[in-house]
Amino acid sequence: MDRTQHSADWYKSRKADRHIAMSGEMMCKKCSMVKDVTEFGTHPNMLNGRRTTCKQCRSKETLDWFNNHGGKEFRTIEKKRKYKEQQRAAHPEKHKARNDVMNAIRKGILVAKESCERCGSTGLLHGHHPDYKKTLDVEWLCVPCHTKEHTIEE
Numbered sequence: 454m455d456r457t458q459h460s461a462d463w464y465k466s467r468k469a470d471r472h473i474a475m476s477g478e479m480m481c482k483k484c485s486m487v488k489d490v491t492e493f494g495t496h497p498n499m500l501n502g503r504r505t506t507c508k509q510c511r512s513k514e515t516l517d518w519f520n521n522h523g524g525k526e527f528r529t530i531e532k533k534r535k536y537k538e539q540q541r542a543a544h545p546e547k548h549k550a551r552n553d554v555m556n557a558i559r560k561g562i563l564v565a566k567e568s569c570e571r572c573g574s575t576g577l578l579h580g581h582h583p584d585y586k587k588t589l590d591v592e593w594l595c596v597p598c599h600t601k602e603h604t605i606e607e
C-alpha cells in the first residue's frame with residue numbers, strides 16, 4: 454500500500470477534523486475563536502458540512518457588504534421618501550395646492566412670474582400660497598423670501 458506524503462496543512466486539517474468530531478468545536482478562520490459547531494452555518498460543499506467562518510463573522514461580512522454597496526445611500530433615499538410621504542399626509546392641502554398650480558401652469562391658466570414679487574430676484578421661484586384653500590392664488594417668491602415668509606408665519 455502506497456503511503457502518500459501529506460502536507461503539514463493536511464495533517465493540521467485532519468487534526469482539526471478529529472477535534473471537531475470529538476469536541477463538537479471548530480475554529481473560525483476569520484476570528485480564530487474556537488466555537489461550538491452550531492455557531493457555524495452548514496455548507497454542503499465543505500468537508501465536514503460546515504462553513505469555516507462562524508455565523509457572527511459571516512453576518513458581519515454581510516453587514517459590511519451592505520454598508521459598502523449603497524446601504525447608506527439606500528437609507529437616505531428611504532428616509533427622504535418617508536419624509537415626503539409624511540409631509541404629504543400631514544398637509545394634504547399643501548400638496549393639492551401645489552398640484553393645482555402645476556396643472557394650471559401646464560394648461561396656461563396661470564403664468565409663473567419670472568422674478569420674485571418681494572425682492573425682484575430671478576433665481577429659482579416658489580409658488581407661495583398665502584391661503585392653501587385658494588389653490589390658484591399664488592405669490593411667486595425666491596427661495597430666501599419664501600423661507601422668510603414661512604419662518605414669520607410659524
Ligand SMILES: [Zn+2]
Pocket residue numbers: 481482483484485486506507508509510511
Ligand atoms: Zn468568527
Ligand SMILES: [Zn+2]
Pocket residue numbers: 569570571572573574594595596597598599
Ligand atoms: Zn425674493
Ligand SMILES: [Zn+2]
Pocket residue numbers: 580581582599602603
Ligand atoms: Zn409658501
